[in-house]
Amino acid sequence: xxxxxxxxxxxxxxAFVLLPLVAIAARVEWTDLFDLVTxxxxxxxxxxxxxxxxxxxLLCLLFGTPMAVVLARTSFPGQGVVRSLVLLPLVxxxxxxxxxxxxxxxxxxxxxxxxxxxxxxxxxSTTAVVLAQTFVAMPFLVVSIEGALRTAGQRxxxxxxxxxxxxTTVFRRVTLPLVxxxxxxxxxxxxxxxxxxxxxxxxxxxxxxxxxxxxxxxIYQLRETDVDAAVALSLxxxxxxxxxxxLARQGRSAA
Amino acid sequence: MxxxxxxxxxxxxxxxTLDVADGETLAVLGPNGAxxxxxxxxxxxxxxxxxxxxxxxxxxxxxPGTFVPTHDRRIAMLAQDPLLxxxxxxxxNVAFGPRSRGAGRRDAHAAARHxxxxxxxxxxxxxxxxxxxGGQAQRVxxxxxxxxxxxxxxxxxxxxxxxxxVLPALRQTLRRVLAGRTVVLVTHxxxxxxxxxxxxxxxxxxxxxxxxxxxAVLERPRSAFAARIAGLNLVSGSWRDxxxxxxxxxxxGPEPASGAPAVAVFRPSAVSVFREAPGGSPRNSLPVTVTDxxxxxDQVRIRADHLAADVTxxxxxxxxxxxxxxxxxxxxxxxxxxxxx
Numbered sequence: 001x002x003x004x005x006x007x008x009x010x011x012x013x014x015a016f017v018l019l020p021l022v023a024i025a026a027r028v029e030w031t032d033l034f035d036l037v038t039x040x041x042x043x044x045x046x047x048x049x050x051x052x053x054x055x056x057x058l059l060c061l062l063f064g065t066p067m068a069v070v071l072a073r074t075s076f077p078g079q080g081v082v083r084s085l086v087l088l089p090l091v092x093x094x095x096x097x098x099x100x101x102x103x104x105x106x107x108x109x110x111x112x113x114x115x116x117x118x119x120x121x122x123x124x125s126t127t128a129v130v131l132a133q134t135f136v137a138m139p140f141l142v143v144s145i146e147g148a149l150r151t152a153g154q155r156x157x158x159x160x161x162x163x164x165x166x167x168t169t170v171f172r173r174v175t176l177p178l179v180x181x182x183x184x185x186x187x188x189x190x191x192x193x194x195x196x197x198x199x200x201x202x203x204x205x206x207x208x209x210x211x212x213x214x215x216x217x218x219i220y221q222l223r224e225t226d227v228d229a230a231v232a233l234s235l236x237x238x239x240x241x242x243x244x245x246x247l248a249r250q251g252r253s254a255a
Numbered sequence: 256m257x258x259x260x261x262x263x264x265x266x267x268x269x270x271x272t273l274d275v276a277d278g279e280t281l282a283v284l285g286p287n288g289a290x291x292x293x294x295x296x297x298x299x300x301x302x303x304x305x306x307x308x309x310x311x312x313x314x315x316x317x318x319p320g321t322f323v324p325t326h327d328r329r330i331a332m333l334a335q336d337p338l339l340x341x342x343x344x345x346x347x348n349v350a351f352g353p354r355s356r357g358a359g360r361r362d363a364h365a366a367a368r369h370x371x372x373x374x375x376x377x378x379x380x381x382x383x384x385x386x387x388x389g390g391q392a393q394r395v396x397x398x399x400x401x402x403x404x405x406x407x408x409x410x411x412x413x414x415x416x417x418x419x420x421v422l423p424a425l426r427q428t429l430r431r432v433l434a435g436r437t438v439v440l441v442t443h444x445x446x447x448x449x450x451x452x453x454x455x456x457x458x459x460x461x462x463x464x465x466x467x468x469x470x471a472v473l474e475r476p477r478s479a480f481a482a483r484i485a486g487l488n489l490v491s492g493s494w495r496d497x498x499x500x501x502x503x504x505x506x507x508g509p510e511p512a513s514g515a516p517a518v519a520v521f522r523p524s525a526v527s528v529f530r531e532a533p534g535g536s537p538r539n540s541l542p543v544t545v546t547d548x549x550x551x552x553d554q555v556r557i558r559a560d561h562l563a564a565d566v567t568x569x570x571x572x573x574x575x576x577x578x579x580x581x582x583x584x585x586x587x588x589x590x591x592x593x594x595x596x
Binding site (some may be wrong): 167 | 299326
């Protein structure tokens with residue numbers, strides 16, 4: 001039983017979240033929708049967004065999964081601090097993240113000289129887009145997998161070890177399958193976060209069509225020159241977001 | 256394989272030394288917190304003791320400067336919870352050990368089918384762990400442990416979480432498959448100790464307080480815990496003027512020296528219960544307070560302080576007993592066995 005008056009603020013809150021979506025749908029020029037989202041600039045932006053977000057998600061899985069395992073299964077001095085710092089991008093304004101990346105990988109950044117020697121130019125390239133997305137999306141994956149690892153506990157891993165399985169076998173055949181739902185929903189969230197990334201990207205990668213101008217940047221660009229196209233592309237991102245949430249929910253209910 | 260075990264784990268107050276002979280099943284009994292789990296963790300290589308040594312035949316597993324990891328010890332564990340891997344079928348669960356040791360899929364599956372057959376679970380091979388009952392899951396877990404071809408098997412209260420209806424059949428299975436293996440069985444069930452173990456040790460407060468062949472320990476317990484699970488009353492103290500702690504009895508075996516530590520042991524059925532001390536009786540009279548009454552067939556077990564008496568339902572009714580009632584337990588000296596500890 002919940003007090004009946006709670007329904008009123010709950011309804012207001014729900015309306016506040018849902019109304020803007022309705023507003024977008026209401027504003028869309030449905031007849032021109034197809035043409036608007038298939039212009040060359042839109043297609044470039046969409047393709048770039050999908051490509052970079054997929055690579056960023058892959059990088060998150062590659063480095064975030066081991067990070068989650070280390071955080072969940074070991075203890076070392078300063079672990080609490082490390083965990084907080086890893087999660088920092090969750091609360092950091094993305095534009096600050098972009099500046100931080102710029103002064104790490106940019107020409108005059110911390111690693112700029114070394115990268116220059118290697119002939120690598122990271123800032124304002126597609127690589128920079130991927131790095132920005134990885135930076136902001138990583139915590140989603142780490143939090144999700146670390147939670148799944150803690151929930152699963154170590155008892156199955158101990159059982160596997162007592163059956164003669166080496167640590168790598170235990171990780172591959174027991175740990176990973178057990179946390180697979182958390183891994184999938186973490187990856188889906190990381191992909192969504194990468195797809196929506198704006199602030200760090202525009203700061204660190206700029207906005208060059210086909211190279212660094214992802215879908216959110218394209219929408220921002222069009223917002224003044226071609227409102228109809230901006231709204232149409234926004235709708236595309238809304239649809240993608242809804243799909244992502246559906247996938248993440250499915251991943252979780254499979255757990 | 257012959258297990259030699261000694262370990263000190265200071266922060267858990269555990270200091271245990273024991274041996275298990277090749278092919279022997281050792282039951283480890285003891286109250287909660289006595290150090291039974293710590294013992295298993297040290298043996299399995301999950302816990303490094305502060306001091307100690309674990310040796311299987313001539314192979315040192317835990318020793319100063321040596322710590323063989325769990326997966327290299329060839330010590331399999333079976334716990335209260337079967338812990339079948341939920342994402343694998345029953346067959347793949349049992350094949351997990353052989354595959355981890357490098358067997359091919361086909362050989363591993365053949366071994367798994369063999370062991371499933373041994374524990375009477377062959378028909379479960381294609382099921383998922385979620386589709387089998389608790390008793391079946393524990394059989395599968397047993398097959399999985401055996402399929403890993405362990406040289407030592409650690410059983411941690413393997414039947415504690417199961418429905419009583421499935422226990423007799425599982426005990427029979429365990430009795431058959433454990434025969435000839437080196438096994439450490441932690442249990443709190445006297446039946447497990449009687450039916451499965453050759454020898455028992457009793458742990459209390461992190462120390463071995465008693466050890467010996469199962470029948471001897473249950474017949475002549477020296478610790479309060481062993482007496483309790485054997486269903487006997489035990490009073491400990493020193494032997495003086497024909498009595499232990501004020502309870503007169505008959506020494507069995509060599510008479511303890513005067514002042515030496517000893518125990519007086521008697522059956523609950525040898526105890527008569529009175530509301531007031533019977534006058535002029537040569538019997539031991541022990542004033543106690545009733546703590547609990549428990550029906551046992553046509554008898555009632557009266558628990559009072561740390562002692563128990565079995566009386567008929569009629570006498571219990573006539574005595575009008577309830578928790579808190581002061582009574583006198585009387586027992587003939589000839590019914591009390593006394594021996595040194």
